[in-house]
Ligand SMILES: Nc1ncnc2c1ncn2[C@@H]1O[C@H](COP(=O)(O)OP(=O)(O)OP(=O)(O)O)[C@@H](O)[C@H]1O
């Protein structure tokens with residue numbers, strides 16, 4: 069317990085600073101949120117057209133109502149679990165300002181993480197809660213009963229936390245590439261498209277044919293968006309829940325270990341740029 | 344306090360072809376050039392001393408500071424500070440040091456300055472009482488009050504540098520590393536910063552290592568200097584000693600009616616001295632001749648000049664320390 073409270077005391081100021089600096093950029097933040105909402109509605113209308121033209125009411129066990137919830141929720145989860153650590157870290161490595169982190173008695177990865185969590189606090193209050201309430205109202209209107217369950221929601225929260233950490237460390241590893249490459253811009257774009265395709269952000273993985281779907285579901289990317297969204301929608305049985313959550317945990321551990329290894333290696337051979 | 348023993352830092356510079364193809368190729372088949380940024384340097388700094396660390400651009404000063412602060416691992420050699428090895432247990436080690444890199448900032452860009460201090464207070468776990476005393480002291484010497492509520496991105500360079508210096512001292516470090524703390528500042532702010540450095544050193548017996556290109560910083564702060572050139576230590580001793588060692592040099596500054604006249608002079612053959620005893624620096628308005636006054640007496644020098652050229656104005660001066668340092672660099676280059 070002592071360790072946890074020490075950790076909180078040490079990194080709390082980073083989260084607080086993260087909240088404050090998110091506030092400093094609230095206008096651009098709101099524009100971003102608006103853009104994402106428009107994107108959600110576009111996706112919604114595309115899927116609606118797909119369902120209408122197929123002439124069937126369900127597609128791969130998804131009703132149109134499911135699909136609507138999926139579009140908004142997966143975006144929401146994408147919001148919550150998205151991490152800018154690739155670009156932030158790569159920039160710091162490039163201009164050498166990462167040394168300003170290293171002269172403080174903190175872990176480099178934790179200090180980036182806890183700062184970003186501060187940004188997430190803004191997202192949770194300004195975007196997540198309103199959209200979630202909207203989704204619940206929609207579900208109630210379509211289904212005629214309250215589909216929301218507290219237990220399910222708590223499991224969803226656990227899953228989102230895991231997927232955020234997973235996504236953070238995955239992004240961090242891409243950021244560390246900056247130690248080896250002068251410009252990681254291309255890799256960063258590639259990573260973005262890989263994540264949005266394989267994580268189910270564009271198309272639910274359930275829509276892919278058998279074997280492809282099974283493969284995709286084992287990849288770490290599925291753990292980032294698809295899994296929490298499906299949990300929220302109550303698509304997993306208890307047994308499946310245990311399985312997908314342990315898979316998330318497994319990938320998280322893998323990425324933490326990899327990123328620690330790269331960092332340890334880089335610290336020994338690190339060549340910080342700039343005078 | 345600070346022991347540096349035979350420390351070398353090599354950088355591998357990747358030689359790569361241009362373009363994406365070159366990048367990919369260099370990923371798999373890397374060719375390196377090895378650069379010795381710091382080459383076998385040793386020195387010792389006792390507690391409470393302010394050491395001036397000087398050298399030309401690219402001499403290896405910042406690289407040394409980065410090794411001393413635990414950011415870089417030396418390729419060879421040993422560093423011990425406060426009984427600790429900087430890069431071994433970085434998090435523990437950096438609690439006891441303060442660092443300023445003049446070209447960078449450790450302040451939170453988007454937050455009011457005062458927030459940075461409160462973040463640092465928590466990160467270093469400084470008690471309220473100690474923190475308040477410290478802030479009062481820093482406010483007084485560095486005059487932070489005028490802008491302590493402004494976001495850091497709105498500060499001027501001088502304000503930012505004062506704030507950065509304050510930030511490096513908030514936790515009462517045993518050792519301070521200042522890499523060009525006065526870069527780009529006007530005279531008034533420089534004085535301010537020097538005053539703060541002196542006071543912190545006197546009050547807390549803080550050991551300080553400072554790099555700078557402004558020799559006034561050195562003259563007003565350091566009794567001892569270490570000079571490096573191309574990664575090698577070329578001088579370690581007191582400033583006064585260095586001045587006496589090179590004090591035999593004098594310079595004659597003159598302006599002539601016609602600069603072509605000057606070509607008539609040939610000091611080396613006239614006085615039968617070596618090339619290194621004479622250095623000539625010509626510009627449009629002024630000609631400076633630096634000479635070794637042990638080999639050529641001042642009166643001989645003057646009479647030779649006055650006899651042969653028409654002088655508008657002439658004066659003889661001691662060589663300033665910038666000149667001395669230039670000479671020392673020059674000496675290393677010619678070795
Ligand atoms: N990351 C790096 N990779 C390769 N070479 C480097 C790196 N950092 C520094 N160097 C080289 O090491 C040498 C010393 O650099 P350093 O920054 O220590 O100089 P300095 O004495 O601080 O100079 P200045 O007065 O210009 O700040 C330079 O030749 C520089 O090119």
Ligand SMILES: [Mg+2]
Nearest residue numbers: 343404405406
């Ligand atoms: Mg430097």
